[in-house]
Amino acid sequence: MIPRAILTAAEMKAAEDATMASGVSVDQLMERAGRAAADIAWRMAGKAHVLVLCGPGNNGGDGYVVARLLAERGCEVQVAALADPATDAARNARAQWPGPVDAIGDARPAPMVVDALFGTGLARPLGADLSAALCDLVRKARHSLAVDLPSGIETDSGALLSPVPFFDATIALGSLKPAHLLQPAAGFMGMTLVGEIGIAAESALLEIGRPTLVPPLPSAHKYSRGYVLVAGGAMAGAASLAADAAIRAGAGYVALAGPEHGEGPLALVQRLAVDPRTLADLLADERVDVAVAGPGLGLNDKAEARLESVLAAGKRLVLDADALTLIAKRGAETLAGLDAPPILTPHEGEFARLFGDISGNKVERAREAARRSGSVIIYKGNDSVVASPDGRAAIAPPAPSWLATAGTGDVLTGIAAARYAATGDPFEAACEAVWLHGAAARMAGPFLIADDLIEALPRALAACL
Numbered sequence: 001m002i003p004r005a006i007l008t009a010a011e012m013k014a015a016e017d018a019t020m021a022s023g024v025s026v027d028q029l030m031e032r033a034g035r036a037a038a039d040i041a042w043r044m045a046g047k048a049h050v051l052v053l054c055g056p057g058n059n060g061g062d063g064y065v066v067a068r069l070l071a072e073r074g075c076e077v078q079v080a081a082l083a084d085p086a087t088d089a090a091r092n093a094r095a096q097w098p099g100p101v102d103a104i105g106d107a108r109p110a111p112m113v114v115d116a117l118f119g120t121g122l123a124r125p126l127g128a129d130l131s132a133a134l135c136d137l138v139r140k141a142r143h144s145l146a147v148d149l150p151s152g153i154e155t156d157s158g159a160l161l162s163p164v165p166f167f168d169a170t171i172a173l174g175s176l177k178p179a180h181l182l183q184p185a186a187g188f189m190g191m192t193l194v195g196e197i198g199i200a201a202e203s204a205l206l207e208i209g210r211p212t213l214v215p216p217l218p219s220a221h222k223y224s225r226g227y228v229l230v231a232g233g234a235m236a237g238a239a240s241l242a243a244d245a246a247i248r249a250g251a252g253y254v255a256l257a258g259p260e261h262g263e264g265p266l267a268l269v270q271r272l273a274v275d276p277r278t279l280a281d282l283l284a285d286e287r288v289d290v291a292v293a294g295p296g297l298g299l300n301d302k303a304e305a306r307l308e309s310v311l312a313a314g315k316r317l318v319l320d321a322d323a324l325t326l327i328a329k330r331g332a333e334t335l336a337g338l339d340a341p342p343i344l345t346p347h348e349g350e351f352a353r354l355f356g357d358i359s360g361n362k363v364e365r366a367r368e369a370a371r372r373s374g375s376v377i378i379y380k381g382n383d384s385v386v387a388s389p390d391g392r393a394a395i396a397p398p399a400p401s402w403l404a405t406a407g408t409g410d411v412l413t414g415i416a417a418a419r420y421a422a423t424g425d426p427f428e429a430a431c432e433a434v435w436l437h438g439a440a441a442r443m444a445g446p447f448l449i450a451d452d453l454i455e456a457l458p459r460a461l462a463a464c465l
């Protein structure tokens with residue numbers, strides 16, 4: 001699957017300028033944008049009475065186009081505007097709307113509401129009266145559609161600048177923007193669709209899409225499919241979850257090396273490694289492709305020594321949980337010299353421990369963390385962001401919140417290890433793992449526990465063949 005690009009407000013503006021330089025006028029772009037939005041509104045509500053709220057900028061201009069096209073289809077349309085249009089394109093669009101334009105205060109609740117107040121140009125919070133009116137009108141509607149973005153959202157960060165209602169659908173014009181995937185904004189969009197308006201959308205920031213996997217070659221053997229070694233520690237269950245997930249995610253050989261035997265399928269190779277030297281010996285096996293440390297590792301001196309063996313092994317690494325807490329003490333930048341970029345999988349708390357002083361939105365923080373640590377970062381959450389030290393970054397579509405349960409992160413770590421062993425590319429592996437994890441969660445369903453994710457993994461993987 002070709003991943004969709006995500007453009008910041010500035011990148012969108014540049015893409016729009018490039019399109020115009022090739023001979024397309026802003027009025028034509030606005031007509032396409034309005035037509036795409038009107039088509040969605042029509043599919044949602046048919047001939048229902050429509051209220052279109054228009055702002056002063058080009059988002060409002062799109063709104064006037066929507067109003068005209070829906071009226072042409074026979075809808076009864078009320079247009080309510082915040083102010084007169086402030087751009088030429090919006091003025092032209094308004095001039096082509098044959099009906100009256102009311103003040104926002106005169107907007108009457110309608111079964112279908114189209115929000116064309118503000119899009120990527122929103123620079124500050126909506127006034128309290130305006131956001132209250134927007135929330136009230138959307139709440140009273142049966143269907144609601146936001147044009148480009150719900151008004152009140154900051155495009156690049158996904159922050160809510162002022163209160164925003166829940167929309168049934170949002171049409172992203174030309175391309176996804178970060179706010180379509182980042183929380184809290186993404187939670188207010190309803191179904192998000194991208195409206196094609198003829199802009200070439202290219203970016204180093206992508207949406208994580210379904211990976212394409214290939215079955216093992218006829219010549220495959222267990223080691224060619226990837227050997228993952230999971231270093232266990234104080235808590236056998238967590239390491240077992242990671243190891244079990246790695247084997248279910250397609251690694252050909254998975255060994256769990258801990259101070260005691262863990263749980264897991266019979267196919268999992270259990271190796272007793274009571275002291276760090278034994279662990280180092282196991283890691284010295286040249287067939288080991290990827291080593292995992294963190295889940296259930298512990299935080300005491302023994303855990304430190306085990307982590308040391310893993311870091312010194314010269315292998316590709318996936319580091320999570322306790323390993324991240326231990327690394328935070330010595331500084332994440334100490335990872336920058338490893339032979340291959342490791343994958344780090346911090347949740348919000350671990351990220352703060354590792355990179356507490358980084359500011360900016362979630363994508364910027366993930367990118368800076370990747371650069372500093374020379375690592376691929378999976379910055380977890382409902383809007384997981386993956387960033388690579390080479391500047392590539394990706395945002396996952398919202399994952400089921402049922403994932404908020406103990407052990408699901410250990411499963412992600414195991415999947416990432418299996419994919420890193422298979423692909424050799426930590427960024428690709430991280431993105432694939434995040435997608436598979438979310439898909440397995442959707443298949444496992446409500447009230448899932450971490451073990452259910454592992455059980456669902458083969459079905460999630462099969463969907464990618």
Ligand SMILES: NC(=O)C1=CN([C@@H]2O[C@H](COP(=O)(O)OP(=O)(O)OC[C@H]3O[C@@H](n4cnc5c(N)ncnc54)[C@H](OP(=O)(O)O)[C@@H]3O)[C@@H](O)[C@H]2O)[C@@H](O)CC1
Binds near residue numbers: 117123148174197
């Ligand atoms: N990119 C593309 O290819 C295409 C983009 N298109 C569309 O254009 C949209 C972007 O348009 P845009 O740049 O004109 O910005 P927009 O969101 O309408 O708002 C700016 C206006 O609002 C004002 N303003 C801001 N905050 C405010 C506040 N809190 N309260 C009150 N006022 C506030 C601000 O005023 P100022 O800050 O200058 O005082 C300015 O007047 C984009 O989302 C998409 O829908 C399509 O038509 C065609 C293809």
Ligand SMILES: Nc1ncnc2c1ncn2[C@@H]1O[C@H](COP(=O)(O)OP(=O)(O)O)[C@@H](O)[C@H]1O
Binds near residue numbers: 403409437
């Ligand atoms: N509310 C949520 N919505 C979607 N995904 C979530 C949510 N909460 C947690 N997750 C996902 O579940 C996993 C939890 O990982 P983590 O916090 O490390 O748990 P643990 O350490 O118990 O395994 C991560 O992949 C995270 O992205």
Ligand SMILES: [K+]
Binds near residue numbers: 059116119147
């Ligand atoms: K809008």
